[in-house]
Amino acid sequence: MRQFIEGSKAVALAVKLCKPGVISAYPITPQTHIVEELAQLVADAELKAEFVNVESEHSAASLVLGSTACGVRSFTATSSQGFLLMLEVLFNIAGMRLPLVMTCANRSVSAPLNIWNDQQDSMTARDSGWIQLFAENNQEVVDLHLQAYKIAEDKDVLLPVMVCMDGFILTHGAEVVDIPEQTLVDKFLPPFNLINKLDINNPKTLGAFADPDYYMEARFAMQVANDNALKVIPRVAGEFSKVFGRDSGGLFEGYRIEDAEQVIVSLGSLVGTIKEAVDELRREGKKAGVLKLITYRPFPASAIYQALKNVPEIAVVEKAVSLGLSGPLYADLKSSFSCSAKRTNKISGFVIGLGGRDVTKDSIKEIFDLLSKEEKACRFIGLKQG
């Protein structure tokens, strides 16, 4: 049913459709509306679940680790500092191969303290083993949550999935969103069946200690699962499209890139602004395009390379920075071109919109203009002058 609702409410309704049994969270701006909505759904008996208020994000993540380990579908959400506090547990959840789903309402990290949007928080988990999906708009937010459980729980994957949505821009932005019918979701997403779980009828030890004889194999198994996810994610997107009648999810989406001479690669809601800039540039006769990366981890390096190998000028535009290097996505993208010995593409990196700094169409056009200049790994766009 099409509804004009806030992004956070859309998340709550999507999560409800996935029928989680345990939800736990700790409040942090801009994640709060998501868990408030879920708490109300439980209070109103519209969702049969245990909603547990905890004393920190560390415990929120630990709690849903425990409930997932019992084979009960679970959910949590956080942002920024809460995300960083959770980080220890996030690595653990992935290593224990527990297919949890969480939402990251993307926000900057302190210091300085700042509550507005960028994507520096979720980037800190890029080495954790979590699958990271980024949404451009709130319809995609809904669709990715439905797909997230199916991807996570796939027997060839068994990795947790986080859906990243830009704080405020998406979490607090209202737009028309189609919330699917429960019957369709039930058709798409089978009940959760975890093989290795805590069960008194089949007592197993989970989270055993691994010495140097075993640890490396466990980590390699996670790398294999990530490779598998690169195949499972497009397959799930295909199944989604069949059941719900719209395309959503997958590894990435190309927008006017077929004949493009300049392409921006980016993540999240920023892509909406870039698409508008691309349309304007196209009207001016410039061959611009944008590649929206949906799946950031696992990183679809070879698919991106195939899509962009003939594009002369590429920009990576991101709301995050790996301080001392460049934007993290820039480094990843550059590495996916390392298979080409004679690369002629110019690939430049741009950091933009940190801490909620506005990103305008003009700043995107500025980036397109800069592409013909010298290749540079890290330019900050939108800094105040003087």
Added chain:
Amino acid sequence: MAKPVEHSIGIAKPGSSLANKTGTWRTEVKPKFLQKNCIACKMCILICPEGCVSGEAKNTYNCDFAYCKGCGNCAAICPKKDIEMVKE
């Protein structure tokens, strides 16, 4: 899909530590269950850190030397001094 390693790494089967025979750790002494004045109080079972003492009726108690590390707490707790620590 590639599957070179099982997902079950880090997941162990119940009681599988029995494969690890810690009796080889013993150096100097081991318990001797005299089986003379035993009153079947089971304190030796309760105190054994290894859980390797067994027995039911009086004077039937002994320990599994495949696991006994020779700590001697069974001898310490026995109210009838019916367990002695003896040289290996």
Added chain:
Amino acid sequence: MADAIKTLFKPGHTACAGCGQAIAARLVVDTAGPNTIIANNTGCLEVFSSKYPETSWGVPWIHSLFENAAAVASGIESALKYLGIKDKVNVIAQAGDGGTADIGLQALSGMWERGHDILYVCYDNEAYMNTGCQRSGLTPFEANTSTSPSGKQSLGNLRPKKPMPEIAVAHGIPYVATASVGYPQDVQRKVKKALSIKGTKYIQIHVPCPLGWRHLPGLTFDIAKLAVETGLYPLIEYEEGKLTQVRNLLKVKPVEEYLNPQGRFKHILNSPEAVKLIQQIADRNIEKYSLMETKA
């Protein structure tokens, strides 16, 4: 012979000879029985009982991190509630003293405050033994640990033990007790009692560590008993916030008897002043909990 061993905590684990924690852990799980799920913090117990591909545990058991067993157990309990089987399954969270009183205290306080139906067991060996005997919030006064060493200007650990049982009681939980491997049947009784009560329970078990306390492995039982008999480790029980039972002492032993066999107190044995300070702690316990009063 292995067939004769009836325990849910099987031999073959790699605890040191005479490990008090291994004794207590087995008493706890065997009292709780097979319908039990355990969440274990990182620490000695976790490492020596779950070295992949082997495990000593005969019940479903999970280890996640150092400080989060209380939260993981809360998740397990919530899942069992959702599944409608909570009444059939005991949930136990367990940890060492560092994982309980220091790094795990926030998660534990949250678990207490939320009132989950969980028994939390703290195995108190009075320092971070898994990392080599560093001081914790439950290290006793004047104990020599690797991070509270005695020296020219120091008598060892400067602070008394953090009053965890009182902190637990202050949370309003229905059952709090201390126990000791010097009294194995008392441990069993308290675990059984705790599990018969719905709600959040806390038991702190004194477990000597031969390596960290520097005593002979065969003295674990005797030293645990001496801690109680001197008044240094009172065995107490609180129900619904009220002190309902204490283990009475017919004759109080001087603290020297407890301190003498332990290397961690060797540096104070020639200092009557330093020993006196520990005797005062025992005397205060005896008075506070009326350990010498026989019940009418």
